[in-house]
Amino acid sequence: MAALSALSAPDIRAAKRLVVKIGSALLVDRTGLRQGWLSALALDVAEVKLRGTDVVLVSSGSIALGRRVLGLPDGALTLEQSQAAAAVGQIRLARAYEEVLAPHGITTGQVLVTLEDTEDRRRYLNSRATMETLLGLGVVPIVNENDTVATDEIRFGDNDRLAAQIAVTVGADQLILLSDVDGFYSANPKEDPGAERFDLVETITPELEAMAGDPISGLSKGGMKTKIMAAKTAVAGGCAMAIMEGSVLRPLKALAEGAARTWFVAGADPQVARKRWINAMKPRGEIVVDAGAVSALRAGKSLLPAGVRSVAGAFGRGEPVAILGPDGAALGKGLIRYTAEEARAIAGHKSGEIERILGYAGRAALIHRDDMVV
Numbered sequence: 001m002a003a004l005s006a007l008s009a010p011d012i013r014a015a016k017r018l019v020v021k022i023g024s025a026l027l028v029d030r031t032g033l034r035q036g037w038l039s040a041l042a043l044d045v046a047e048v049k050l051r052g053t054d055v056v057l058v059s060s061g062s063i064a065l066g067r068r069v070l071g072l073p074d075g076a077l078t079l080e081q082s083q084a085a086a087a088v089g090q091i092r093l094a095r096a097y098e099e100v101l102a103p104h105g106i107t108t109g110q111v112l113v114t115l116e117d118t119e120d121r122r123r124y125l126n127s128r129a130t131m132e133t134l135l136g137l138g139v140v141p142i143v144n145e146n147d148t149v150a151t152d153e154i155r156f157g158d159n160d161r162l163a164a165q166i167a168v169t170v171g172a173d174q175l176i177l178l179s180d181v182d183g184f185y186s187a188n189p190k191e192d193p194g195a196e197r198f199d200l201v202e203t204i205t206p207e208l209e210a211m212a213g214d215p216i217s218g219l220s221k222g223g224m225k226t227k228i229m230a231a232k233t234a235v236a237g238g239c240a241m242a243i244m245e246g247s248v249l250r251p252l253k254a255l256a257e258g259a260a261r262t263w264f265v266a267g268a269d270p271q272v273a274r275k276r277w278i279n280a281m282k283p284r285g286e287i288v289v290d291a292g293a294v295s296a297l298r299a300g301k302s303l304l305p306a307g308v309r310s311v312a313g314a315f316g317r318g319e320p321v322a323i324l325g326p327d328g329a330a331l332g333k334g335l336i337r338y339t340a341e342e343a344r345a346i347a348g349h350k351s352g353e354i355e356r357i358l359g360y361a362g363r364a365a366l367i368h369r370d371d372m373v374v
């Protein structure tokens with residue numbers, strides 16, 4: 001189906017930070033791990049990294065792998081069985097990635113997250129900092145949901161939405177969902193021969209959302225519905241998202257060469273979107289800073305405790321606070337890295353004194369510049 005506007009599709013070769021979601025059905029079949037496919041994917045990842053692009057892989061497959069190893073019967077598993085299967089499968093999944101990427105000189109790291117890690121601001125900031133450090137060190141994080149501890153009410157349940165959340169968390173500019181369908185269709189292509197694939201989606205309208213049916217594939221959890229939800233999260237966070245058929249060898253190369261896919265284009269760049277998100281939050285407290293801090297913040301620096309005159313309000317770590325100048329004029333907003341009590345204790349002190357005052361070595365900045373709008 002023709003593009004809805006003159007906007008052009010993103011080019012994967014121009015991605016700065018790329019998140020790739022790999023569905024279970026691509027990685028695992030009835031005989032086990034699809035080694036040939038995975039080795040080819042490693043070539044793709046190596047090529048992308050050589051271009052200087054950061055890569056995060058969000059991979060499903062722990063339950064599919066584990067259930068085979070445990071000899072669990074076909075069909076639906078109980079929650080406890082899936083959790084056991086995930087525990088057995090995840091260790092193999094992570095090792096498989098490590099084994100295919102190491103020959104390319106790429107170091108991998110395993111990151112297991114739960115829904116709470118992205119909803120709770122303190123944990124969100126922590127996982128963000130860890131991911132940033134890993135990427136800074138050139139590592140390819142292999143991310144999955146921590147299925148062994150996540151129970152039904154508190155889990156993502158599908159890696160489409162998890163991948164979108166991760167993409168926004170790390171400020172990725174592109175997210176690729178490698179799936180068993182080659183894009184987003186106006187109807188289920190397996191049932192309706194008249195279904196047409198969208199090349200480019202600029203706005204996710206309610207009509208478009210209504211076109212997404214229910215899950216179709218047996219092995220993976222996500223259907224088009226979760227993919228549309230993922231697309232909404234991604235584009236709102238400034239990240240473009242593509243859905244493509246991933247079973248070809250070297251899918252990322254295929255995408256660069258024009259393979260069929262649907263691109264959902266992003267509204268603003270990730271940094272801008274993040275700042276907008278912070279700006280829209282209701283502050284839980286007020287931090288009055290001195291004149292020196294005002295110039296530092298205006299110059300794009302982080303807020304250090306030394307520049308803080310007073311702290312008002314009750315807030316926890318990672319919560320939004322308003323930043324005011326010495327005259328009480330609103331200066332900006334940010335996510336603070338200390339609780340109100342801690343912030344009061346270290347206000348006016350040098351960062352080097354934090355450990356002595358609080359009894360532990362916290363972060364040097366009270367509000368990091370990436371978490372601030374001025």
Ligand code: GLU
Nearest residue numbers: 060061062063158159221
């Ligand atoms: N986290 C699950 C697994 O690794 C997969 C969820 C999904 O398929 O989206 O098995």
